[in-house]
Amino acid sequence: MARHISIEHGEGGEMTHELIRDLFVKYFGHAEEAKFDAAVLDLPGSRIAFTTDTFTVKPPFFSGGNIGKLAVAGTVNDLAVSGAEPLYLSAGFVLEEGLSFDDLERIVASMAEEASKTGVRIITGDTKVVEKGSADKIFINTSGVGVVHPGWELHPEDIEEGDVVIVNGTIGDHGVAILAARGELGVATDLPTDSTSLYPLIRAVRDAGVRIRVMRDPTRGGLATTLVEITEDFGVIVELDQEAIPLKPEVEGACEILGLDPLFLANEGKVVFIVPEADAEKALAAMRAREEGRDATIIGRVVGRSEEGKLLLRSPVGSRRRIFRLLGMQLPRIC
Amino acid sequence: MARHISIEHGEGGEMTHELIRDLFVKYFGHAEEAKFDAAVLDLPGSRIAFTTDTFTVKPPFFSGGNIGKLAVAGTVNDLAVSGAEPLYLSAGFVLEEGLSFDDLERIVASMAEEASKTGVRIITGDTKVVEKGSADKIFINTSGVGVVHPGWELHPEDIEEGDVVIVNGTIGDHGVAILAARGELGVATDLPTDSTSLYPLIRAVRDAGVRIRVMRDPTRGGLATTLVEITEDFGVIVELDQEAIPLKPEVEGACEILGLDPLFLANEGKVVFIVPEADAEKALAAMRAREEGRDATIIGRVVGRSEEGKLLLRSPVGSRRRIFRLLGMQLPRIC
């Protein structure tokens, strides 16, 4: 018989205990370290990275993944792009009364699977159940702790003219996959999300001896917003080559239909690197050897430094225009 | 003019940027460590505590506090009762479209204030905005990292017969404050929540030289559930003295009206300790010197050890009965 989450699963008593035992421990394992209110852990180093993200994606299941996969990959990626080896995750669930137990189990199983790709452990958690109508089925917060090993620090201060900007594949796939899964605007596609854990790829780039100046995963706000933030945070001027930015036809099609700009569409398995030109080939080779880096390519260059930083886009006709953060939200425009 | 949170504040672009700048940075400060996707931090030690909790309390404002205070104190407390010095918090917000900016600001200000009591820093964060009707105004996840200094480890394995169980004050205050704030069951009271950060109190107990065997904060599920978990996790038999458990009259009154058991009501500023009998007076003195420990008292004793663990309650007439976790949820019973 199909089971459902009830308010009682969130009251902190016997039924919460059963849910933890029958589901979370089943997939995440039971850690001795987790007998206290916090997990107590020994780290291989005392320079850590610490990050958090809440996932509220609607719907929770979509082509190529689900919210659980996203939640693990997203936080692994934030740790990884900060120069850390991701070690531990927390998982905070907000469940809507009535969520089917089977759906929850699929999500939790995806989390465990995604965690195993990086070897990260889900070590502490929390579950709240809210009344029907008080959440969209499920929200998941993951926070993560990683260790920045000596020599793994990023060096944005070394960025110099001529450094190249690399992305590991096509952009906007996740945004379009979600748009299609929502079904509201009538666009359908089989294109899967690009969601994946990027630590193995980043590790491969690092192991290839590439000097990573800085890297970041362009999620919400898209490639453009992430690069604007890099340029502002570190005071660099980057020029992108519009023609070089890899794009799947389905993504271009969906954007044309709805009048959206793929530069601002969300990704969940992409990372942009700034590396010295001399290391570009090594970096590309390391990435292209992996499935999630097959379409890795150079999309732009650092053309200077300045206090405020600036992101420029060179169009096919040679004009350069400045790009700003996503303004508000992308609305389908028709008229 | 009153401002409100719109979907656009959560899209990761310019408006998210403005919200972070105008609100979060204003109250939490802007950390140099936070320029990456994760905060990169140096810790004074490599044995850490790591915990997470999501706060979904409805309504977000209630007598004596709000969800922001709760979110900071709750995670500080989980770190503190695990033997750690709380150092860093993350804050993950889920905001419902239409939340008033002023309410959000009050919540964020409370978080900053509560963090300052312990000296913990809110160092990384995330904000999502969901459509109207997809959340109850605001949910906050806080995750926390603390350091377990050498010698600060807890020693549940040393628990022995005769050890005393101490609580720092009256129980059930938070549960009744929330019940009253919800207004649904007609019970009204001015009783404030007990929500507070317990690190300073725990620190004072530690500084008094008390050997803390184990401690835990009885939140959801109440004092009873927390003690059941302690007894199960560490294989001890605890006997509580029903008469000794401190209770405010308003809490007793509300429980009588609705047929609830205060042992299972939530607390947000309580900690139960198991300490050697010889250290009990020192512990009580250290607690009673502080506002949040004024009503500290011994409520029970360890009467033995056993594989499965057991919590017993001795009634005024001398009968002992076993207490189990909260079953499902406490429903007002009338009939």
Added chain:
Amino acid sequence: METQVHAEDRIAQAIERTKDPALARELLREVRRLAEKFVEVHGRPASFMEVCGSHTHALAEFGIKYALRDVLKLVSGPGCPVCVTDQQEIDAMIALADGEDRIITTFGDMLRVPGSRGSLMKAKAEGRADVRVVYSPSDAVEIAQKNPDKQVIFLGVGFETTIPVLAAAVYEAETLGLENFSMWMSGKLVEPIMRYLLDTGETRIDAFILPGHVATILGRKGFLWLAEEYGVNGVISGFEMNEILSSLYILLDLVLKGKAEIVNNYPYVVREEGNPGAWKLAEKYFMPVDMAWREIDVIPKSGMDFRPEYAHFDAKKRFPVTVGKPKPTACRCGEVIRGLIEPEECPLFGKACTPAHPIGPCMVSSEGACAAHYKYLRQ
């Protein structure tokens, strides 16, 4: 637990005294002495039945039942209104809940009662039903006022204490002219079920601890038949520790003397005549009807239901549901509520049947004997 007396009020102090632990210990000693005396005289412990679920709950919670287990047999009777409700009626109430056009309102006790197709909690969790727990039936009337486009149905399960309160809610809905409020009325009467138990003689009961709150409505006079017609003692008791202990003392004293009396040991609340105004209001809307009790035949005039002229408030009439015969289970609630077995004698108790996963209603309601035994009498 320790609370500070909050008022200088003399009644407050008197009430406080009903909970005084030192007094309780003295009383317990005296009760035990009399109980032992009964064993001495009769060669067996006295056997008292409490007919009120709140007494069942209190006797277990305060540890009185446990403290006296070797010298006094305290038997739980049919005092939990949900537990004594026929399974088919429970199934009907749960089936009634499904649907977008309605809001089901109920006391908390009904929420987790297992029906043949799952509980109201389950229907709510699955989004099939909008179920709201209220503290007062009048809150349901308020919900009806605020949701004019929905049908608001209250599940009115209760004994004489609750029946006038249900009537008051109907009165309020009538006064407001609400057309979207109705009640599934399942009122239960104490006298017919007590008579049934006495008449069948299945259980040997020496005396009754009589329900103080039912007596608040019916008065002491509502229980005189017990002594007069059956020659059985009864004491009308309050619910605090010392009220119950003193009632036990009185009962033991009565049975030792062989008298047949109805003693009002709750006189500050229970009048000789009860609250006739309250019962009059109940009789305005409701009338005695034949009713099926759980695993007992229909008992004539043992229930209260709407008078025909108030059919427009009668959810049974307005939203007819048909449910099949309930699935038979191994649950022995039927015997528990008649005092024939202790919950522990049910083979499912604490194993397949726990409050988290109840098989019968006695394991759900906090007044249910199985729930009280599970929560308070396991060691």
Added chain:
Amino acid sequence: METQVHAEDRIAQAIERTKDPALARELLREVRRLAEKFVEVHGRPASFMEVCGSHTHALAEFGIKYALRDVLKLVSGPGCPVCVTDQQEIDAMIALADGEDRIITTFGDMLRVPGSRGSLMKAKAEGRADVRVVYSPSDAVEIAQKNPDKQVIFLGVGFETTIPVLAAAVYEAETLGLENFSMWMSGKLVEPIMRYLLDTGETRIDAFILPGHVATILGRKGFLWLAEEYGVNGVISGFEMNEILSSLYILLDLVLKGKAEIVNNYPYVVREEGNPGAWKLAEKYFMPVDMAWREIDVIPKSGMDFRPEYAHFDAKKRFPVTVGKPKPTACRCGEVIRGLIEPEECPLFGKACTPAHPIGPCMVSSEGACAAHYKYLRQ
């Protein structure tokens, strides 16, 4: 950006060619050459007006406007339907949105347009209004079907391209017999506003880049009056990079020759006669009416609104709202849409007025000239 051609389809390949960057660079070189020739001959750059917001957007996004800024004056005209709407009408549409009984449906472009009391986005954020962005007016009809207890109102703002699509939605609602669907109709016609600009002679325009999608409906013949009556050249253009560049080439060639022609440079979509069936459907429900344009007097027969016999679909008739005179602001949208000033000449541009905090509609809609300049022409 780089995409793989996904099909062997010949039309797909042809369309791909309209975006070919190598071809674009060649075309740009040729356009620049002709533009320089015009400067040589006339001592000033040629001045072309695009009357379509999508052209405004494309010229800015592709960098064409920027690349030619020294040799060719590309002036944005009244091509953004939201931008040309009178402020009082915008205020009325936003006021209409408030209320529990209704759902406002709209194209995304309207959501952030500032009204005197805030935008629809603000009304939505504050919970005052249920506002839903749809891709197609037919989606609004579907919403009406699914919410029979709500009034669903579509904000029908658009030019000739969109007017038949709005008519199709009304047709669908009529066929379904929906009584809870209506439309605030604010149709705009291209010819009257172009004539107004030509007649006032405020702006010196050498030729027009004509709206390819309006022409899809009206046909090339719908623009012949421009050459015949005013002796002005026009080229009907598509929207991809190379379509626009080749259109500029054609226009420059025409003005250099001093001819007055209407060239159809979008023939695979635009027929000589347009789509008469589509326009016929539009005329079934709507008729030309006098309409106020932003900061322009009422222009006779320049708008399309419901015929009287379809008043039951007319949101203006069914939900009358009264709004006061709009608060005057320093916004110069009125001049921007007439091509009198460039957005940068507005003192608020990029300072008080940004897409995140727009003062006028031209800063909101992605077709608005101010928004296009802000997004694509700041360095």
Added chain:
Amino acid sequence: MCVGVPGKILERDEYTAIVDVMGSRLKIGILLTPDVEVGDWVLVHAGKALQVIDEQFALESIEAWKLINELREQGVIDPTDR
């Protein structure tokens, strides 16, 4: 059956009253006890006052030990049974 709690009337209007139960307040209906006055104690069940508490009895006989003594004196309980 049925939980009942004693509370003190703080204020009343025609149909409702506010009662104090050990410092927590509750709005109740007084249709079944129309004559209650502010300062009275009532027994509350499911949001309605069921009865006004008799102060005399409360003070006299509420104390169980005293009650038992009295019963003993009245001969209800065997006076020799001490």
Added chain:
Amino acid sequence: MCVGVPGKILERDEYTAIVDVMGSRLKIGILLTPDVEVGDWVLVHAGKALQVIDEQFALESIEAWKLINELREQGVIDPTDR
């Protein structure tokens, strides 16, 4: 004004069709182009097909350079202007 995109009809019924736009699919209305057939290309605006794309013209004149050459040959554009 108004965004329009070309798409290829994959299937149709009486009032609606599914079009493919570079691999993404969209359900559209065909009330304004009632004669479209599967395999046709249409111009889509706001969820409706506005016109069937003329394959001949698309193939011949879609290539801008070719078009300009032709115009030159036709004398529309000055043939000496090279």
